Amino acid sequence: MSTSTRHTGGIPAPVTREGLSEDEIARGLLAADEDAFAAVYQRWAALVHTMAARSLGDRHEAEDVTQQVFLGAWRGRDGYRPEKGPLGGWLVGIARRKIIDALAARTRRLTLIDTVTHGVEGRRYDEGTADEVLDRVLVVDGLSRLPHRQREVLCLAFYEDLTHSQIAARTGMPLGTVKSHIRRGLHRLRDGVEQGRTGTETD
Template sequence: MGEPKGAASAAGATEDGAELVDGFLAGDEACLAAVHRRWGPLVHALARRSLGDAREAEDVTQLVFFAAWRGRAGFVPERGTLPGWLVGIARRKIADALSARTRRTELVAAAGARLLVTAPDREVRPEAAIDRVLLADELSRLPAPQRRVLNLAFYDDLTQTQIAEVTGWPLGTVKSHARRGLHRLADRLTEADLAECAA
C-alpha cells in the first residue's frame, strides 16, 4: 500500500512550486509552513541586511508571513512569483520598521528638547530622557486609548496604519490618540522634571 493521499499531496506541495502556491492560496497551513521554510531565509536575510539587527529582522520576517497569509487573496500568480510578492511585502515591512525607529528617535529628541527649554540651567542627559519617555508608570497615567496607541508604537514598533488594523479604529482616530498622548506625556515629563528641580 502507498502513502495516504493527504500525505502524498502535502509532500508534493512542498516540492512542486505550482502546487505549493495553489495550496497556499487555498489556505492550506501545511503549504504555509512549506512557504515559510523555503522563502523565510530569503526574507530574513533581506531584513537583516536592511535593519542590521537579527532580532528585529526575525520580527519583520514573522510580520511578512503573517501579512502574506492574511492577504493571500491579493496574490495573483499571473502578475509575478510568490517569492517576488513576499519580497515586496518584506520591503514595506522593513520600511515600516525603519520609520518606527525614526519616530522613536524624534520622540526622544522632542522630549529632551522640551526638558531643556523648561529647565535650561540643568544638565539633561539623553539616556535620562529616554528612561522618562519609556517609563511605564508615566504611560499608565494616560487615558486608555492614548496609552494603548503609544504602547503599540513604543513596545511593538507598529506604525499608525498597523495600529489601526490591530485596534479596528480609523487611522485618523489613531493619529489623534497618538498626538494627544505624546503631548500629555511630554507635559508630564516636564512637570516631573520641574518638580525635581524644585526639590
C-alpha cells in the same frame, strides 16, 4: 512525504513536504493548504530575515518583521496573483513594506524621544549611547504614567503621524483640548525624564 502541522501564533509551523515546485506551493497557498504554506516559510524565511536584518540592523526587529511577513502572507493569500509574478517576488514585496513600516515606527519613537529630551538639556545624544538608551526607557515609562487622554493624543501624534485636527476628529475632542493635552503631556514627559536622569546620577 506527508507531514503533520502545528500552529504557532496563528501561523502553521514550518513542517513541510520536500520537493514541491514553486507553482505547486503557490497553488497550495491559494487553496489554504497548510503544508504548502509551511513550504513557503521553509523556502523563503531565511531570505526575508536577511533582508530585514540588513535594513534594520537589529536581530530582534528582524525576527518580528519576518513573523509579520509570513503572517501577512497567510492572511492575505487571496491577494496573490500568479499571473502577475512569482510567489517569491510577492513575498519580497510584503517584506519591503513591513521593513518600511518598522523603520517608520522607529523614526516616530525616536522623534518623540528627541522632542522630549531636547527640551530637557537642549542637546541630542548619539543613538546607541547609554544616555540614549536611558532616554528611551524614561520616555516609555513617562508615557505609561500620563493621564489617559494625554497619552492617547501624544501616541496619535507621534506614532500615527496625525495632525492636531486629525486627532480631534479621531477622538472627538475640541482642537484646543488636543493642543492642550499635547503641550501638557510633553511638559510632564520632560519633567519625568529630567527627574529620571537626576535619580540615576545620584544612585
